[in-house]
Amino acid sequence: MTEQTTPTDAALPHQLPQANASTLIYNEAGEYLLHLRDDIPGSWEPGSWSLLGGGREPGDRSLEETARRELREEAGLELPDLTPFTVEEARGSDGGTVPIQIFTGRWAGDPATLNLTEGVMLHWFRPEVMPRLRMASSTRDLIRRHAELLRRDSLGTVAEETADNSSPADQPSPPPTLSGGGRTVLNGIGVHLYLEDADGEVLLGLRHPDSAYAGSMWHFLAGHCEQESALTCLVREAHEEAGLRIEPGDVELVHVVHLVDTPGGQPRMQMVFRARRWSGVPELREPDKCTGWRWWPPNGLPAQTVPYTRAAIEGIRAGRRYTEMGWS
Incomplete structure (x- = not known):
């Protein structure tokens, strides 16, 4: 290169x-x-x-x-x-x-x-x-x-x-519809990394204050699927954003949040994957997006945690696989 x-x-x-x-x-x-x-x-x-x-x-x-x-x-x-x-x-x-x-x-x-x-x-x-x-x-x-x-x-x-300065996984956008005037709405797909350390604490990143979405809030390491599979996206984002190396075989889907962030906004299927093993220490590789990484106890998350991130962590701890938010 x-x-x-x-x-x-x-x-x-x-x-x-x-x-x-x-x-x-x-x-x-x-x-x-x-x-x-x-x-x-x-x-x-x-x-x-x-x-x-x-x-x-x-x-x-x-x-x-x-x-x-x-x-x-x-x-x-x-x-x-x-x-x-x-x-x-x-x-x-x-x-x-x-x-x-x-x-x-x-x-x-x-x-x-x-x-x-x-x-x-x-x-x-x-x-x-x-x-x-x-x-x-x-x-x-x-x-x-x-x-x-x-x-x-x-x-x-x-x-x-x-x-x-925002991740495409989180950026709200108008809901595109199928051609021909159909009512089917296409859903965005986001991937999120759930990591627990030896003490059972969860890795979250503090989003840049200038982010268009969730500025100065704590959130999963996340990304939007491009022309790639969800696991490929997860592995790529983990390396690009935090310098972490993850093998697809060490990853499992642990929760899905089907989310409408804003009234009339595009629905998003937010997939949360747990990595059982990884290598590397979280580092700031995209400081325009994330200003810091920190391990948090699941029962002591900061007040400024993205709501669907909190809901996903609560669902994982309760053994639930699915959460809906913003539909009612």
């Missing part, structure tokens, strides 16, 4: 866990700017299409500075705005994984006019042609996810994830 230069070590300022940064550049036509790397044996992803980016250097005060420096050095490119999007992982030369902070930025220029100092060329591509390109599957999947968010935004159903 991006050039591997320096793994996280003591030389990096502030001991930040992400040592690399890349930029996902897109335009109004729905195209993405890709960088064709030199086909040199032993180099990082030789001969592949990837994002512009690289490793953090001692003079970089932040990963955004790293991303901007790499854009200037590799292509003479200056973007007015960069927005944190997600954290990906790439395989390093030592076999370990390296976290990469992904930023997004808009640009409408001609890549042929840029002064490319590394690699072979820059070119705009639409997501549908990328399966024919030589590129890392993780890069292709990253672009697919971002393009889907933009598509939903253009349809007016879900605001882009990085713009409103």
